[in-house]
Amino acid sequence: MPVSVRLPTVLRTHAGGLSEVSAEGATIGEVVDDVVRQFPGTANHLKAPDGALHRFVNVYLDDEDVRYLGGLDTPVSDGAEVSIVPAVAGGTG
Amino acid sequence: MPSFRELLSSTKERIREVDTAGAEEAIGRGAVVLDVREPDEYEQGALPGAVHIPRGHLESQIENRVLDRDAPIVVHCAGGTRSAFAAETLTQLGYTDVVSMAGGFNKWKDEGRTWSVPRVLSAEQRNRYQRHLLLPEVGAAGQQRLLDAKVLLLGAGGLGSPAALYLAAAGVGTVGIVDMDVVDESNLQRQILHNLDRIGERKVDSAKKTLTAINPDVDVVAHDVRLGADNVLDVFRGYDVIVDGTDNFPTRYLVNDASLKLRIPVVHGSIFRFEGQATVFYPYVGPCYRCLFPQPPPAELAPSCSEAGVLGVLPGIIGSIQAMEAIKLLLDLGETLTGRILTYDAMDESFRTLRSRRDEHCPACSIDPDDLVIAEYDELCMPHPQS
Numbered sequence: 001m002p003v004s005v006r007l008p009t010v011l012r013t014h015a016g017g018l019s020e021v022s023a024e025g026a027t028i029g030e031v032v033d034d035v036v037r038q039f040p041g042t043a044n045h046l047k048a049p050d051g052a053l054h055r056f057v058n059v060y061l062d063d064e065d066v067r068y069l070g071g072l073d074t075p076v077s078d079g080a081e082v083s084i085v086p087a088v089a090g091g092t093g
Numbered sequence: 094m095p096s097f098r099e100l101l102s103s104t105k106e107r108i109r110e111v112d113t114a115g116a117e118e119a120i121g122r123g124a125v126v127l128d129v130r131e132p133d134e135y136e137q138g139a140l141p142g143a144v145h146i147p148r149g150h151l152e153s154q155i156e157n158r159v160l161d162r163d164a165p166i167v168v169h170c171a172g173g174t175r176s177a178f179a180a181e182t183l184t185q186l187g188y189t190d191v192v193s194m195a196g197g198f199n200k201w202k203d204e205g206r207t208w209s210v211p212r213v214l215s216a217e218q219r220n221r222y223q224r225h226l227l228l229p230e231v232g233a234a235g236q237q238r239l240l241d242a243k244v245l246l247l248g249a250g251g252l253g254s255p256a257a258l259y260l261a262a263a264g265v266g267t268v269g270i271v272d273m274d275v276v277d278e279s280n281l282q283r284q285i286l287h288n289l290d291r292i293g294e295r296k297v298d299s300a301k302k303t304l305t306a307i308n309p310d311v312d313v314v315a316h317d318v319r320l321g322a323d324n325v326l327d328v329f330r331g332y333d334v335i336v337d338g339t340d341n342f343p344t345r346y347l348v349n350d351a352s353l354k355l356r357i358p359v360v361h362g363s364i365f366r367f368e369g370q371a372t373v374f375y376p377y378v379g380p381c382y383r384c385l386f387p388q389p390p391p392a393e394l395a396p397s398c399s400e401a402g403v404l405g406v407l408p409g410i411i412g413s414i415q416a417m418e419a420i421k422l423l424l425d426l427g428e429t430l431t432g433r434i435l436t437y438d439a440m441d442e443s444f445r446t447l448r449s450r451r452d453e454h455c456p457a458c459s460i461d462p463d464d465l466v467i468a469e470y471d472e473l474c475m476p477h478p479q480s
Contacts, residue, residue, distance in 0.1 A: 006445075008365075008368060009365050009366045009367060009368045010365065010394070019438065019440060019441060044394060045390075045394055054388075054390070055386065055387040055388040056386050056387075056388050056389055056390040056394075057390075058385070058386070058447075060447045060448075063445075063446065063447045063448050064447075064448055065447070065448060065449060065450065067452075068450050083436075083445065083447065085370070085434065085436060085447065086390065086394075087342070087363075087385075087386035087389060087390055088363040088364065088365045088368070088369075088370055089339070089340060089341050089342045089345055089363060089389070090251075090340055090363055090364045090365050090401075090403065
């Protein structure tokens, strides 16, 4: 089941400049893994060595933070939109 | 042709009148007080909370000021004559529950009932803020609130520039600015508070010149300091809203923890290349920064704007959204971004809003604010609760 995954700017350089990619998976964890499989450069940005999502990256299923759904086990249905939103500090500079 | 007396008495037959005691009772039950006297009369004394529309402007302004046609309205003037005609006009306009207060303000005042001298805008202010005054959601009372408000901008840079310009133009009475940089030519691509003549000048001074040139009502308070654990509470104290346009994670977390301790809402904005985020962290109402991002990214995964670049217009958009949210917080208007993150992508010109929630295990906002220790944060930015 392909879903569309919106990538933040910081990941686009690792995904051929794409802002949105298609990924397969029945859960958020599988979708994230598929993104990493397709674009290995994104791995460091998304997952900690223990396999958990980094705490400075939020993943949203439609408009809901998956941390408040089922985390990586959250089921993903066809046509859903997954967004990855990292902490960004820039402002003054 | 009826005489004035005949017209008045026939009008009074068609409207309802109440005495001052009856009016006071209705007002106590929540009736709208509508004062139709001239501005010079109103300025010398009025009922608390009165909606003031001079009789001559009644027809053209009432629909914008009293939206509910079925709201109970007590209309008054100085003695009860103008208000009788006004009551009839209101009835003709479809207002269903209107009474005219017999004896008017003069009798009300003579009887020792509550009144006060309203704070009024000067003629120059009425002219300057005319477009605000036309908005029923702002009006003279809202404008007065803005003039009384204190907003602290963290940074007079990319985000702080548009935010400061709009807040000053809107008449926010005190605009504090924290920045310890000086203006550099490379700032001018996006930091629209400054200009070529100010290169080398402290940003807080340059900002003050620009803002007071736009609006002399605004008291610009310069904080030429680096925010740190030693000064953050002193700098923040007394402000109503903080607009955060800082450029590094340790400061973001420091701002978060200090704002929790002082219960000051923070309007957050952040930008990266072509993308921006904005949200409102309202202490103990919505999530805090640590609920949203419990940890900062390591430096190698989060290059700053000075390393990665930023399109100059981007902070203009996000900073303007921050100014809008600050004003909504000050005026208690609409739905703020509390509990929502607005993301903006300039490349596909899209806005999205995502939900954010309070984390019940948040190390900062789930504990007693007295137990939250404000400390210098290292690259991990972890909070330091008292044990």
